[in-house]
Amino acid sequence: AHDFFNRYGNLFQMKNPTAELALINATDADGSHLRFQQMYKGIPVWGAQLLVHSQDGQLTAINGHYQPGIDLNPTPGLTAAQAETIARTHLGAAQATLLANVELVVMTYHTEPAALTWLVQLATNEPLGRWLYFIDAHTGGITYNFNNLPHVRNRQIYDANGACSxxxxxxxxxxxxxxxxxxxxxxxxxxxxxxxxxxxxxxxxxxxxxxxxxxxxxxxxxxxxxxxxxxxxxxxxxxxxxxxxxxxxxxxxxxxxxxxxxxxxxxxxxxTEYTAGLIYQFEQGALNESMSDIFGVFAQQRSTGDFNDWELGEDLNVVFRDMSDPTLYGQPAHMSNYNELGWVDDNGGVHTNSGIPNKAAYLMVTGGTSGEITATAVGLSKMEQIFYRALTNYLSPLSGFNDIKNSTIQACQDLIGSFGITFADCNQVQNAWAAVGLGSAALTASTKVYLPVLINGTGGATDAFIYEPNDDVSQAYGPLSSGVTYWAYLQTNGDVDIYHFTTSGGFIDISLSSLPSGTNYDLELYNNAGQLVGVSYNSGTTDDSISGTAPAGKYYIYISPTTTASSTTDSYQLAVTYP
Incomplete structure (x- = not known):
């Protein structure tokens, strides 16, 4: 893995990959899933981890979060004890329990620019909390703080008895x-x-x-x-x-x-704490809650045999949430209804926005339609394995909804041939996420797209604008020439660009680069049978790439937006090399 980063670290804007990445965990007997912690001059960058995945010695995927461009003084100006006192004073809980040694970390999450901080973790009874304080190690100011205690409910009903402390x-x-x-x-x-x-x-x-x-x-x-x-x-x-x-x-x-x-x-x-380490705030916290809801419901369905039970907490004489219809209990079921809440309101909506991945999980298991997108049932036993692999092998502390979408699709591909999982199942996982507003539906032979493309081959003398309707995959633009760079753009959030090429078999390399500011595009590769055979789901404007040995045949490249699409004046660059 370090060899890869030493060679391609510039894609992540790394200066010294060997010094900037520390291996903290390896899973599977063959070490095919490696978790690296980002370091800055020997200091961990809080929440920033990269996960490297391989199969049969071949790199298959890299995901996670890496923060480039950190530039700060790594020598603290105050002690850990001073930072602890500042945190206790702000919390107003001198008797709070210190949960771990005060640790020096670089903080980039919700922090601009990056700051050298002391991480202080305190536990309190009233209010009930597991508080994380990031104290600026130079100024003593509070860079960031929040309650990282996962819990089922955040409401208070008055009528009970028992010990409090x-x-x-x-x-x-x-x-x-x-x-x-x-x-x-x-x-x-x-x-x-x-x-x-x-x-x-x-x-x-x-x-x-x-x-x-x-x-x-x-x-x-x-x-x-x-x-x-x-x-x-x-x-x-x-x-x-x-x-x-x-x-x-x-x-x-x-x-x-x-x-x-x-x-x-x-x-x-x-x-989750011992695997992905998802924090308990905003979208990451909502994903943390959703993972617990998903496995809580899965386990109870297996225990009771009631596979139509998607409610949470009904045995307490109150229903907290319903994964089949989150809106019944005030949760959104689609990204268009995502609640942007402040951190003081349910830690940024962790019990509210969890309805979105909950609904997706329900659709994956049972099948169903949301809006204009239909997902066919994959089934409980397959989805258990897919979600577990995504949680334990692909998610990291700062993972959000796009990450769990990408991770479940990748986990599904990993498991093809095991537990009865097929390529078709992976397409339905993708469709379920699209049904809740995360990404696009899977490419099939009946997919209809309209592909506005600006083509400029690197060897060409003239730019040509080609606005050509592509009614199905057979009309995708191409064949692309090996070694030529193409400029194109996505006009709207619903737009997709589809290209094709044919190889005689061997090593292929596809790169998607120069993404417009503020965008986030997915790169996918399908074979002629409509099976998803390669993906790259990097966050933000980070370059995407797919490479490896491919059998002879025709392939389709699918580019789609996961966030705001660009205008026709902001292009991306696509290049493919193949034999």
Whole structure:
């Protein structure tokens, strides 16, 4: 992987890839999935990770987040202890628990320009929180801070009883593995049964031994919180980085360990922390919530045999969310209705905007139509494997909705031939995302496009504007000449550009570059059978490329916008080389 970055690091604007990337994790026995942490002069760049994927020794994909152009003084002007004091003072919680050693990091997330900061992590009881503070290591100012505590609900209902302080957790021991089966009916028995169900689900479906993959003990506390004193505890459930905690409930609410989907939801937050590490704010936090919803529902469907149950929390005597129709409970089901909320409002809408990927997951499993796009059912057993692979191998701390779209498509391609997964399934995954406003529908033989193209071969003397309707794939522009650069543009968000070429077989290299400012285009390659055989989904205006050995035949290049499309005056450049 380092050899690739040393050769092509300029595509990411890297100056010294060996020094700027530190390997932090490798998965699969053959090391085919590598996770690199971006470093700046030996200091981690918070949230910036690149994931490198290979198969049979051949590089297949690179995704994640890399922040170029960092230029700052790496020597702090204040100590870690001083930074901790500043964070405690701002939080107003001198007795807050320090969760980890104060760490020096470069902060770029929601920060311009990049800043050298001390990361201080504090836990509080009221308000319930796991606070991340980024203190400027030169000025002592607060660069950024937010509550990174995942939880099921953020509302407060008053009528409950129980201990409040997180300092008392985990509490008094009532059962261990050998004795839990004899517990009487109640919160402790439900927590014992459903935490075991969560463990069994991940082990049986994915071979994962506990949330960390290494058999960690599952510590769970129940009957947490007292009404009128700590309402946010009584009507809540959360993973605090070390254990699961379930509120006492009260009134019309059952205790929060009563629902299997809620318990698996929290267990999945732990899995996410040990894999993708998704932060708990804005779009990343909404994706974090969605991953927990998805696996919570999947596990309960397998447990109960009710494969039409897409509700969350119904066993608490209240429904929080419905993945089949998120709008029933105030969530958007399409990117056109995405809620731009401030960080103080539900951490930027983590429980609101999660409805969008939730709806996509529902469409992938059951099939259905949203707007003008239809997805055919892929089925539960296949989608479990696809989402798990995406979560554990492709997502990183700052991944958002476009990333999970790209990751599930790539994970699906990885798994073709396993679990009954086919190329056609991957097309339906893509269609489901398109149905909620993320990307374009998969290319098929009946796809109709209108392709306005500005062609300027690098060896040509004259620019020619060609506005040609392309009613189906057979009318895609081409054949493209090997080694020639083509200038073209996308006029609207719904526009796609399709090209074709024919190779005698061998190494091919496709590059998409010079993307207009403010755009984000996807590059996809299909064979003549309409099967997706290659993708490049880099974020923003980063160049995309697809390369590798291809069998002889005809291929189609598909370029589509994932964000704002450019005008006819802002072109991109496409080049392909092939034998």
């Amino acid at each position: 997180t300092s008392s957790l985990p509490g008094s021991l009532v059962a261990i593995e050998a004795t839990g089966g004899t517990l009487p009916a109640g919160p402790a028995k439900d927590a014992f049964d459903y935490s075991g169900a969560a463990y069994d689900y991940y082990l049986s479906q994915f071979g994962r031994d506990s949330y960390d993959g290494s058999g960690a003990p599952i510590i769970t506390s129940v009957k947490f919180g007292t009404a009128g004193t700590c309402n946010s505890s009584a009507f809540n459930a959360f993973w605090n980085g070390a254990q699961m905690v379930f509120g006492s409930g009260g009134g019309s609410y059952n205790h929060f360990a009563k629902a299997e989907d809620v318990v698996v939801h929290e267990f999945t937050h732990a899995v």
